[in-house]
Amino acid sequence: MNLHPLRLFVGVVAGSISVVAASYGSTIALTEILPTGVTCPLLTAAQGTCLNSAGAFVTSAPSVLAFAGTGLSMAGLQVEATFADGFSQTLTWAGTGGAAGGVSSAPGIHQWSLSNAGDTFTTDWILANSASSSSNITEIILSGLGGVNGAGQATIFDRTSVPDTGGTTNEQTPGSHSGHDLSISSGTLNTYSLLVTYSNVFRVPSAVCTNSGAGSGNQRTTAPCADEWATLMIHFNSFAGIGNFTPNSTLSFRQDVDNTGGPLAGGPPEVPDPLAVPEPTTLSLLAGGLGVWGMVARGRRRAKA
Ligand SMILES: [Ca+2]
Numbered sequence: 001m002n003l004h005p006l007r008l009f010v011g012v013v014a015g016s017i018s019v020v021a022a023s024y025g026s027t028i029a030l031t032e033i034l035p036t037g038v039t040c041p042l043l044t045a046a047q048g049t050c051l052n053s054a055g056a057f058v059t060s061a062p063s064v065l066a067f068a069g070t071g072l073s074m075a076g077l078q079v080e081a082t083f084a085d086g087f088s089q090t091l092t093w094a095g096t097g098g099a100a101g102g103v104s105s106a107p108g109i110h111q112w113s114l115s116n117a118g119d120t121f122t123t124d125w126i127l128a129n130s131a132s133s134s135s136n137i138t139e140i141i142l143s144g145l146g147g148v149n150g151a152g153q154a155t156i157f158d159r160t161s162v163p164d165t166g167g168t169t170n171e172q173t174p175g176s177h178s179g180h181d182l183s184i185s186s187g188t189l190n191t192y193s194l195l196v197t198y199s200n201v202f203r204v205p206s207a208v209c210t211n212s213g214a215g216s217g218n219q220r221t222t223a224p225c226a227d228e229w230a231t232l233m234i235h236f237n238s239f240a241g242i243g244n245f246t247p248n249s250t251l252s253f254r255q256d257v258d259n260t261g262g263p264l265a266g267g268p269p270e271v272p273d274p275l276a277v278p279e280p281t282t283l284s285l286l287a288g289g290l291g292v293w294g295m296v297a298r299g300r301r302r303a304k305a
Contacts, residue, residue, distance in 0.1 A: 026184050026192035032159075032226060033199040041226050042218040044162055047181070048196075050226075057268055059145065059202050059230040061260035064175035065153055069257035071101035071116035071123070077155045078146030079103045081112050083135040084244060092147060093155075109134040121178075124185045124252040127234075129245050136244035140234045145200065145264050153259035156202045157229045163213050170213035172220075172227035174206055179227055180256035182234070187251040195235040202228035202264070230264055 030048030033056045034040055040050035066073065077093035087110050091103035102115030111130035116123055129137050144155040158179025161170040171177045182196045201224040209225035211217075220226050232255065237244045245251065 026187070026194070028182065028184065028194045028196055030181055031195065031197045032201075032229070033197060034201055034224075034226065038201070038224065038226075039220070041220045044218065047160070047162060055268070056199050056201070057266055058224055059156075059200050059264040059266040061154060061202070061204065061262045061264055063204055063261035064156075064173055064228065064258050065261035066259040067158070067171075067175065067177040069120050069155060069259050070099040070118055071095070071120075072099045073149055073151075073153065073259050074101055074116070074120075074155045074257060075149035076144075076147030078143045079114055080139075080141040080143075081105075081110075081114075081137055082139040082141075083110055083133075084138050085135040087135065090146075106130075112137060114140065120255060120257045121180055124254055127245070127251045127253070129247050129249055131248035133247040136236070136246050138236050138244055142232045142234075143200075144230045144260075145267070148263045149259070151259075152262060154230075154262070154264045155257050155259060156264075157198060157232045158256045158258050159198060159227045159229070161213070161227060162216065162218065165213055168210065168212075170216050170219075171210045172225035173202065173223070174204060174208060174210055176228055176258055178256075179258075180254055182232070182253055182255045185252040185254055188249040189246070189251075192245075192251060193237060195233075197233040197235070198229035198231070199233070200230040200266075201226055202230055202260075228258065 032048070032050045033053050034050060035056040035058060036052045036054045038052070040052065043050055072095040074093045075095050078090055079093060080088060080090040082088045089105060089110065091105060093101055093103050095101045096115070099119070100115065100117040102113060104113035105111060111132045113128045114125060116125045127140065148154050158176050160181040161172055161178050163170065164178050166178050168177055184192060203224035207222045209219065209221050209223060211219050211221060
């Protein structure tokens, strides 16, 4: 099962998206995906674009408990790396001492790591594809849906508010304070071309969005406020440029995270299975009249598998 159908969106949005110039000649395109029926905010050019998809969903927790997430507090975060040769690996974030944390895979021909050593609002993430790797990294997906830290808190990604004046001004989701969109700080290549996608939007029970700053009229005013997200995808090689994240290279970037008061609830919409097999007890009750039909249905399921 693939919890991250974001790859499907890469080709869809690449043609119509606004691209923001980043440092070192690189470009970043920011996109957010809201569930069908949740109205997209009117984003500024710097904030990127928004689209709706039935595959996206709303996640929730009782509160945003900590707005100063660190490498340590992100324990439990799921990080999936995909390589150009088709290899894919998902690792669970863990603390590595002090305020630092990360994921790292050393053996084999797909050696990579992602880490952050402090407060994510002010401290860079560092992505590395080792010189021992034999393939480019094409995509990194980070998801707070997979787990929680030792205090039972999940990790979510807080986007930049407009205007981003700090503190609680324009914080949107209550308790989140200002966030920070993914931005490139430095890298060993000078023409990274990133498509950054935020999906599976987060909300707290309160319907209020805190929009106190001037110029905030383009934000959503009721939850989900669309500044906090459970899933972040970084896709390489979306536009002109070197693109793919080659072996023996690093990328330093900034992205703010917060921690929630409890695990994330919510998930992909349930799709009814028209050939679902009844529970055994139900099946026995129906055996007289519908038993033959049930056996036919099961046979069809086996045939599809
Ligand atoms: Ca915020």
